[in-house]
Amino acid sequence: MTQTSHHPAPLNILQEVFGYPAFRGAQEAIIDQVSQGGDALVLMPTGGGKSLCYQIPAIARHRADRGVTVVVSPLIALMHDQVGALEEAGVHAAFLNSTLSSEQAQHVEREMMSGRLVMLYAAPERITNPRFLAQLDSLAERGLLSLFAIDEAHCVSQWGHDFRSEYLALSLLHERYPEVPRIALTATADDLTRADIISRLRLEEARVFISSFDRPNIRYAIIEKDKPREQLLRFIRDEHENDAGVVYCQSRKKVEETADWLVAEGLKALPYHAGLDAAVRQKHQDRFLREDSIVMVATIAFGMGIDKPDVRFVAHLDLPKNIESYYQETGRAGRDGAPADAWMAYGLADVVNQRRMIDESPAGEEFKKGQRGKLDALLALAEATDCRRVRLLSYFGEASTPCGNCDNCLLPPATWDGTEAARKLLSCIYRFQQNGGQRFGAGHLIDVLRGKATDKVTQYGHQSLSTWGVGADLPETQWRAVLRQLIALGHVVTEGEYMTLALADSARAVLKGEVQLLLRVPAVAPKRGKLTRGNRPSGSGGSGAPTDLDAAAQDRFDQLKAWRAEVAKEHGLPAYVIFQNVALAEMARQHPRNLEALGQISGVGAKKLEAYGQEILRVLDAD
Incomplete structure (x- = not known):
């Protein structure tokens, strides 16, 4: 037919x-x-x-x-x-x-x-x-x-x-x-x-x-690392208390240490990485899928194909490899369409580590060049002062307008003319190379710029360089931000096992004053709730629980969740496979009195109506 x-x-x-x-x-x-x-x-x-x-x-x-x-x-x-x-x-x-x-x-x-x-x-x-x-x-x-x-x-x-x-x-x-x-x-x-x-x-x-790559319910925020564990804890406690979330770390060791630390701080956190016994991985994954409020701390071994709809946040404690990885990982938040957060803390060491991994990989030069380009695009997103979503979608070839719901839209970052500071920093690296051809890392460079007389400075006689102390007016955090942005922009490269610093060809134009550099001012962590005023979709609170139910409907919603948990346990399935929260909330809100009305609710198919309809009506009408 x-x-x-x-x-x-x-x-x-x-x-x-x-x-x-x-x-x-x-x-x-x-x-x-x-x-x-x-x-x-x-x-x-x-x-x-x-x-x-x-x-x-x-x-x-x-x-x-x-x-x-x-x-x-x-x-x-x-x-x-x-x-x-x-x-x-x-x-x-x-x-x-x-x-x-x-x-x-x-x-x-x-x-x-x-x-x-x-x-x-x-x-x-x-x-x-x-x-x-x-x-x-x-x-x-x-x-x-x-x-x-x-x-x-x-x-x-x-x-x-x-x-x-x-x-x-x-x-x-x-x-x-x-x-x-x-x-x-x-x-x-x-x-x-x-x-x-x-x-x-x-x-x-x-x-x-x-299709459009836009996930309007996800709010993107990227901050500079400053005691990242404490920043993560503050983010979870301020905005996602009792929520399910995923925290990504680069190494297995960091996964386990972070999970242990969060548990010590009173959170329900579990580690997940490829080095754990398969039975332990399966147990942790099952708990994450079936229980509420679990924070999974994981390497990228965790996540693909995870269908849990009510993950309210994805946090990164380390920089991913590229925008595709970042988008795929953050996309595990808010699959139910309710508000969710993609939060990342990153710093200079992240940039250095990612570049090193590319340089040391056994891949061919063409592939490495492609990976460097992808990393540069992610760094540009991290350092951006304009709308994160516009940048993210642009990477996938999609035009958009400022979202009003990312950190840069909600709290536009201050910028400053960092051209002179950049010239001082680049000049200092140049002086190292001229002074015996030595190369040094970030810490020593910043000590020289700020005029800090360490043993290493004295050992190499760097207090006699013309750049000694020329940056005493800026704090160490700001110098680290300048260096990070110069590496991100490709003017400084890192080399060798100890990640020493060298000038890229493009540094010449900056040193000559031919390029103006507007840099981000290192951000101060926002006060509790500061970012929650954006254009976030209504209808759900932080936990994915609906916020627009009256007291009676909220009670019905809670009763339905308890009933669903029993059914899910009996069937050996995650609760959301039985019904998602959004369907339960609609049942609680509409309070259908018969099977026909219940069958009109989105997410209630014929088989589920037949299997669970009478039970749902009973739960809805229970005192």
């Missing part, structure tokens, strides 16, 4: 299965393209509804007797949650991964081969395994191989921030099954990564859908 131009089937599925009244953004066009057998590359921000873009075509094509959709997913945790959510919604889905016993895996394979299964989630290395490919061959011969969905598609690109070599083999899907449509999805990809995805996955004929 040919669909009409309105393609009612996908909309019916959206309403009946998932309980949502209408599509968002480009979802409908993407779903139509894939449902009708076309390929697609989808760039859509985290929380934008990417999963529905392949789940609805999978359901539609299965109902048309097209068989199973195979979803490529790199993470076991994501597979579990997605399958759990689909089964809750009445869609027959399963996963194949190392957590299954051989009997369980065989049962899943039988369901797949019979055509009864709608969606199967598996990792790329399993999908390209000869035994599994033989099973796909059999399905394809019988016309029961419906669709391939490749999630986290940026993993295929060496230019992406999370390259995984096993993704490279996925090009064989096109070669082996040219008639089976494919949809590749990612939240982050610049032009270079996008081109790489198309080339490596053979998606030259695919329609490309690029």
Whole structure:
């Protein structure tokens, strides 16, 4: 049967299965393209509804007797949650991964081969395994191989921030099954990564859908490091008491030390990194997904595919590698659309460390050059005095206007003419090189500029340099900010194991006074609540709990959350898989008296109405 131009089937599925009244953004066009057998590359921000873009075509094509959709997913945790959510919604889905016993895996394979299964989630290395490919061959011969969905598609690109070599083999899907449509999805990809995805996955004929990268509910703030642990604690206590959040650190050691420190300060914090025992990692991840108010302190080993919608903040205690990483990591906050924060503290050592990691990597020079360019773009974002969101979106090729909701918009930073200070600093580095060809680090440079007679200054006779004491009028914090910005601008480079300082070619123009440098004044931490006056979406407070409920509705909301926690525990699933907070808040607000009214609430699909409707009505009417 040919669909009409309105393609009612996908909309019916959206309403009946998932309980949502209408599509968002480009979802409908993407779903139509894939449902009708076309390929697609989808760039859509985290929380934008990417999963529905392949789940609805999978359901539609299965109902048309097209068989199973195979979803490529790199993470076991994501597979579990997605399958759990689909089964809750009445869609027959399963996963194949190392957590299954051989009997369980065989049962899943039988369901797949019979055509009864709608969606199967598996990792790329399993999908390209000869035994599994033989099973796909059999399905394809019988016309029961419906669709391939490749999630986290940026993993295929060496230019992406999370390259995984096993993704490279996925090009064989096109070669082996040219008639089976494919949809590749990612939240982050610049032009270079996008081109790489198309080339490596053979998606030259695919329609490309690029949604807005803007996450208006996230407020971005980047501050200079000054006792960063205490800055982090102040941020959490002032703005996110009892909230779920993620704190990213660069090293495993720092993850464990930071988590221990936060626990000692009375927070529920857990460490997560690849060096922990797999069982410990799984336990910590499960607690984060299933409990409220957990702060996960982690390396970048944690996060991809984490579907928890009510993460209220993502904090960085170290600078990420590039804007793609920063955007992907901060995007894990506020997936439910309620206000969330992306907070980062960074300093001179971060800049030096990231440059060193690039320089010392075994990669080729062309790749290193690309990585340096990406780091420079992130440093420009960190040092910016204008709207963070405009800069961030511009990086992904999207024009925008000042958001009124980032730190620079809410509290415009003071700037000063740092040209003379920069010339003094560059001149001092030049004098070191002239005075015996020695090179020194940041601490010694600032001591000389401020006229501080340390043993090292005396040892090298640097009190006799013409630059000795010329910067005594500025505090050490300001000199560090000047140096950091000069490194960020590329006028100073760091070299060798001890990260000594040298002049870049572009320093010559600054020394000659041909370039004016307007620099940020080192910021003072804002007072409690100072940043909360921006244009933040209403309807939720810091904890993701609704703030616009009256006392009776709030009581109903609390009762519904308690009921949901019991159901989630019984089913072995995170609470948000049963119903998200936004759906519970709407139930509490509207107080439906019958199943028909309850079924009109967004997020209540037919299966959930049948499974939980009477229980929800009972909870709502309980005294």
